[in-house]
Amino acid sequence: MAAVRDIDMSDGGENSAAEAVELAKRHLVQPWPYAGSIGSEARSLIGGGEGIYITDGEGRRLIDGPAGMWCVNVGHRREELARVMYDQAMALSYNTPWYTMNEPSAVLAERIAAYAPGDLSHIFFTTGGSSAVESALRFMQFYNNVRGRPEKKLLLSRGGAYHGSTYLSASLNGRPRDRDWMDVADGLVVKLSSPDPFRRPADMTVEAFSDFLVDEFREAVKRIGAEKIGAFVGEPVQASGGVIVPPPNYLRRIREICRDNDILYVSDEVVTAFGRLGEVFASKEVFGIEPDIITFAKGVTSGYFPLGGMIVSERLLQDLRKSNHPDAMYAHGLTYTSHPVGCAVALANLDLVEGGILDHARAVAPYFQERLRTLEDLPLVGEVRGIGLMGCVECVADRESKDALKLDYEVGKRIDAHCHALGLLVRPLIHMCVMSPPLIITRSQIDDMVAILREGISRTMDDLRKEGVWRG
Structure with a gap:
């Protein structure tokens, strides 16, 4: 029987994060794995959260764009x-x-x-x-x-x-x-x-x-x-x-x-x-x-x-x-x-929810939709759509034909990787990026989120042009 070890991640240290990653690769089966890497992969490590933010394994503070997975409505670390x-x-x-x-x-x-x-x-x-x-x-x-x-x-x-x-x-x-x-x-x-x-x-x-x-x-x-x-x-x-x-x-x-x-x-x-x-x-x-x-x-x-x-x-x-x-x-x-x-x-x-969060969500949702739709001026973006505090940026190779990019899953993953480095967690869905932040998000935080998403998409467009797979 393998020895059981305790990992102290309370300090967000790189050593403890690295050890958790290695343990995951050896023992943890992730959801939705590919056969070629099943039971041997690690994903982005999240060590903490507060409000609309999470902290990754490297200590980087990120806006939690998907609110976990559509669920952390009242925000992280609610005592x-x-x-x-x-x-x-x-x-x-x-x-x-x-x-x-x-x-x-x-x-x-x-x-x-x-x-x-x-x-x-x-x-x-x-x-x-x-x-x-x-x-x-x-x-x-x-x-x-x-x-x-x-x-x-x-x-x-x-x-x-x-x-x-x-x-x-x-x-x-x-x-x-x-x-x-x-x-x-x-x-x-x-x-x-x-x-x-x-x-x-x-x-x-x-x-x-x-x-x-x-x-x-x-x-x-x-x-x-x-x-x-x-x-x-x-x-x-x-x-x-x-x-x-x-x-x-x-x-x-x-x-x-x-x-x-x-x-x-x-x-x-x-x-x-x-x-x-x-x-x-x-x-x-x-x-x-x-x-x-x-x-x-x-x-x-x-x-x-x-x-x-x-x-x-x-x-x-x-x-x-x-x-x-x-x-x-x-x-x-x-x-x-x-x-x-x-x-x-x-x-x-x-x-x-009853004590003010529902009212706040109603008040801030129109601004969230308005700011997200400003991304439609980017050539890679075919449509921005949403309702309430749900939004999606769909990327296409050609706006007239609405064809999805041949890179398929890679487009969303590339945007997510750039945004992660800039301070935003995105949920990539093939050629789409989904945003559903905690309901407590403020207008200034929405501005930050959209600005990072814009830069992440822009950097992805630059990557695709350099690789010659998209002209824009």
Whole structure:
């Protein structure tokens, strides 16, 4: 057995950081690895964080552009959350959810239900976004089995979608390369077009594109048969697909089709909930829809503790209670369902969100979008898009054809590397750069972020020109 060693990174020393990197290369399997380097790679080491900033392994202070991964909404190093975590662990660190319950989960369920639209009033807690979506899909299957409709199980999803990493949730994904080498339940999923206005045909208006998407959805229901379709699952804004903001009224029209055909509408708000778009939930307040189920995670604890969940319509539960199978069991749960520490942290996080952060996010979002769009004057940038405190810079080789650069993943990685050296962490997505900073970001910090991003893109353009792969 290898000796266990302690690494003291409290001083941010280079020696301790270097040792952590070597240990990772020898023992740590990273998410989304390539076969050629699996189990032998190290990634950028982060040693600390405060506010909107993080500190890397070399002691460099960086703006946390992605807010972790869409999740550190209230910022790093919030003592209020750390103290609640400690206090709850000292009071009750864990209880089994199979035959006991805890007070924080009940209180949190009530508070979340108060923000949910329509009759969504019942919460099932999970460990994160993937397990939240998986729970919703399994609930749909259970619901239709109990109601005597075992054939009503197909799922409608879209190109560009990202819904998780578990087997069923990953089967919904529609991003390039996520599925190339992984098995998925393709027989259960029907994929529709991405609602990306930037990629619509050149001669098509946004309004006509919206009509096309709705007609495609309607025709799919007709072709497949509503009696076979259990649910549509969609993000209000496709986050990891590149911050795809759908055309106006598109989601409302899809919701109507689902309602008319008894298809459950699952709104995946793992990213958009808890302030990212200026509301606790964006489905109704931003997009005017009342889903049957909402999934959430990330911002519910601002990433301080793994927690997610789904909110289920009262109508659906009433249907189950009135069924002829009162003993049918929704045989689904997780060891850490309704974790007392996670729920206590979420309650304190909601206090912060309600205590001014939500108002601040609403106030600063227009400035964030305005400043990001100034980057559209760079020749490498095809479009800057976003909503709330979500933004994406999409790079193209040619603005007329909108072709992505042949360098593909390298473009985003190059920009991220330059920005890292300049003091900004970017989330590179192939030829796109995604920004979703902590909701506490100020106007002057937005100016800093955009200035660094501009310089990072400019340096990348210089690199591409020197290598002769892009003329600009």
